[in-house]
Amino acid sequence: MVLMKFKMKLLALAMACAFVFLPNASEASKINDAQQTTVILEKEEPKGSADGTDQKYISANKPIANGGSPWLDVSVIDKKHEVPSFSAKDNFYSYNNDYWIKQMGEYGISSSYDVFNEVNSKVDYNIANLLETPVQFSHDGSICQKVYKMVKNWNRRDKIGLQPLMDDVNKIEAIQTLEDMDNYIIGDEVPNSAFCEPDLQPDLNDTKHYAMNIIPMGLTLGDAAEYSNMTVLGKRIKNANDVAAKKMMMLAKYDEETAKAKIEAMYRLEYALAGTMYTREEASKADYLQKTNNPVTLDELKEMAGRYPIMAYLNKYGLDQAERFSVPNPAYIKALAAYYNEDHLQDMKDTLIVYRMLENMEMLNSAANDIAMEHNLAVRGYKGSVPDWVRGVEYVKAVLPGPLSNLYAEAYCSKEVKQDIEGIIADVTNYYKAMLQDETFFSPEVRQKAITKLDNLKVRAVMPDKPKKWNDIKLNKCKNLIDVRNALLKWEIGEYIKKMNGEVEINWVPSYTVNAMYNIADNSINIPAGILNGVFYYSDYTYEEKMGGIGMIIAHEISHGFDTTGSQFDENGNMKEWWTPEDKAAYNERAKKVVDYLNSITVYEGLHCNGEINKGETIADIGGMQCILSIAKNKPDFNYKQFFNQYGKLWQSVYTKEFGELQVNTDPHPLPYLRVNVILQQFDKFNETYDIKPGDKMYLAPENRILVW
Numbered sequence: 001m002v003l004m005k006f007k008m009k010l011l012a013l014a015m016a017c018a019f020v021f022l023p024n025a026s027e028a029s030k031i032n033d034a035q036q037t038t039v040i041l042e043k044e045e046p047k048g049s050a051d052g053t054d055q056k057y058i059s060a061n062k063p064i065a066n067g068g069s070p071w072l073d074v075s076v077i078d079k080k081h082e083v084p085s086f087s088a089k090d091n092f093y094s095y096n097n098d099y100w101i102k103q104m105g106e107y108g109i110s111s112s113y114d115v116f117n118e119v120n121s122k123v124d125y126n127i128a129n130l131l132e133t134p135v136q137f138s139h140d141g142s143i144c145q146k147v148y149k150m151v152k153n154w155n156r157r158d159k160i161g162l163q164p165l166m167d168d169v170n171k172i173e174a175i176q177t178l179e180d181m182d183n184y185i186i187g188d189e190v191p192n193s194a195f196c197e198p199d200l201q202p203d204l205n206d207t208k209h210y211a212m213n214i215i216p217m218g219l220t221l222g223d224a225a226e227y228s229n230m231t232v233l234g235k236r237i238k239n240a241n242d243v244a245a246k247k248m249m250m251l252a253k254y255d256e257e258t259a260k261a262k263i264e265a266m267y268r269l270e271y272a273l274a275g276t277m278y279t280r281e282e283a284s285k286a287d288y289l290q291k292t293n294n295p296v297t298l299d300e301l302k303e304m305a306g307r308y309p310i311m312a313y314l315n316k317y318g319l320d321q322a323e324r325f326s327v328p329n330p331a332y333i334k335a336l337a338a339y340y341n342e343d344h345l346q347d348m349k350d351t352l353i354v355y356r357m358l359e360n361m362e363m364l365n366s367a368a369n370d371i372a373m374e375h376n377l378a379v380r381g382y383k384g385s386v387p388d389w390v391r392g393v394e395y396v397k398a399v400l401p402g403p404l405s406n407l408y409a410e411a412y413c414s415k416e417v418k419q420d421i422e423g424i425i426a427d428v429t430n431y432y433k434a435m436l437q438d439e440t441f442f443s444p445e446v447r448q449k450a451i452t453k454l455d456n457l458k459v460r461a462v463m464p465d466k467p468k469k470w471n472d473i474k475l476n477k478c479k480n481l482i483d484v485r486n487a488l489l490k491w492e493i494g495e496y497i498k499k500m501n502g503e504v505e506i507n508w509v510p511s512y513t514v515n516a517m518y519n520i521a522d523n524s525i526n527i528p529a530g531i532l533n534g535v536f537y538y539s540d541y542t543y544e545e546k547m548g549g550i551g552m553i554i555a556h557e558i559s560h561g562f563d564t565t566g567s568q569f570d571e572n573g574n575m576k577e578w579w580t581p582e583d584k585a586a587y588n589e590r591a592k593k594v595v596d597y598l599n600s601i602t603v604y605e606g607l608h609c610n611g612e613i614n615k616g617e618t619i620a621d622i623g624g625m626q627c628i629l630s631i632a633k634n635k636p637d638f639n640y641k642q643f644f645n646q647y648g649k650l651w652q653s654v655y656t657k658e659f660g661e662l663q664v665n666t667d668p669h670p671l672p673y674l675r676v677n678v679i680l681q682q683f684d685k686f687n688e689t690y691d692i693k694p695g696d697k698m699y700l701a702p703e704n705r706i707l708v709w
């Protein structure tokens, strides 16, 4: 689950349901992917292939036209993109966005590009302006600027070379006994990440307080399911990892045979433990949070962990003083306890070395960075180089989100915009209240509980009134990016100690974030300033444009409070089921229709939409649309065309076939064209606006529609 352990925790907004899925947040692969959300457009002429055949016209239309049903996914691009014309009646997504898609198709797309990237680039550019000049004097500004400059300083990075990595690798190589391994894991100033670790999160049974979770390591293939049944995607990730790990090891002066042996050892270890881990599919199921809610006493943890030195680790840093502990995955901890012995010592050492190679490649010199770029290319069809300023900005975002958030908010947030957004949130909340009052499939008590939940919704729009202070983060002694990481780990342990037995303090989503979230852990809606740009929002947009943009996003997010996951958490975010079995059965019956319908959609030959994975997000989109259309009903002269067009624009995107495949398999959100076409075809108002009739591809007979609410 948590692979970018170090960053994930810094960035953690527990259990948030984000509007889009940023690949680096959940696509677990053991790499430092500071720049992976950034996609670079290269205005590059497509070249003929090496064997002389002209690949220019391998259009995406070919592969997708063979299987796509009922619509063609025009976002899939290859060397050169041709976008066939469709009418609004047959493929609204394509009709509404073909101009944008054609324009973007003229560029060589590295892996994907969409309006989130567009807005993200704008936000990144604004951040770079803050970090480039002039010198930032505030504490927050100066630490951000220090890391930013460190990332860009290739002379210095090349001079330092692999030394910071090798210091760690040499420690691992020197391990002779299991006691040595204990000491290595426990660490000296900071622990060394190994096979499980503590993670401070709100206690699911009482979200006002924390529980110290002991969580498993991440796996290099991401999804534990890959170890029992490897998919095409798994093979691609494996090949990319193997190549990168081998090259990194050879850079570190290991010979090829040794490198290969170490990679094999790593797989032996991962295969031995992966069977006890939750798969991505299991993690997307409604009972997942219940399954992972396992409070334990310190004695129980001690017994569970057996010989594994987690107790000594907690003790060394004072973390054993936490009042509550939880083990989300006891089977894993028990398996690890059984595995942790002298017989497996060499495999454990080799595994840690391979992990270090993959984790650190982007923090080292240019040779290591080239390997990281190649790895990106192989995993997601990423190509080209990333400008240094983008690298710098992405890196600072990943490691110093809090301080950077303050810096950005000071420069780019306004009180007027905050008020406007809070007004839209109030409109949406009021609608949901009215809707719940009329909802027939809820029992009266449950309806009342849902309304209480809405009344207690916490609104976090644009920026906090009183930003958190980050003065305890001290980076003055850091000489390289690995020092920075260690300093932040040390700071994080200090934060754990400070926070663990007090009341939960939920950090705001960083103000520069180009995304939106509903957080079930504290029943809050989070609309950071970063997303209030481009097609999502401009203060001078019409009401319809605002509702088609940020309004739809807000309505989508709030609906997550009332879906199967939301039903397990009360108005304070405590894990408390508030649906009756009858309510649940009624909901599931409707949700099943959504799953079946999504499963019937073919993206292209051999690739089907995954209803089970996409169910929750599709229901949120449909609920959001229903909400805004109901608000519109009471607005005289509401311009529906303008509204639907703006909504369609939210999902403008182009991507490689590999990227689309990755999204279908890993992302709870359906592909962009489905987020437009499947959602809109459910509504009479849409059919009426574009005169859609039986026989048109956008038409769905009323009896087949999948409205849940």
Ligand SMILES: [Zn+2]
Binding pocket: 017, 018, 019, 556, 557, 560, 617, 620
């Ligand atoms: Zn969502």
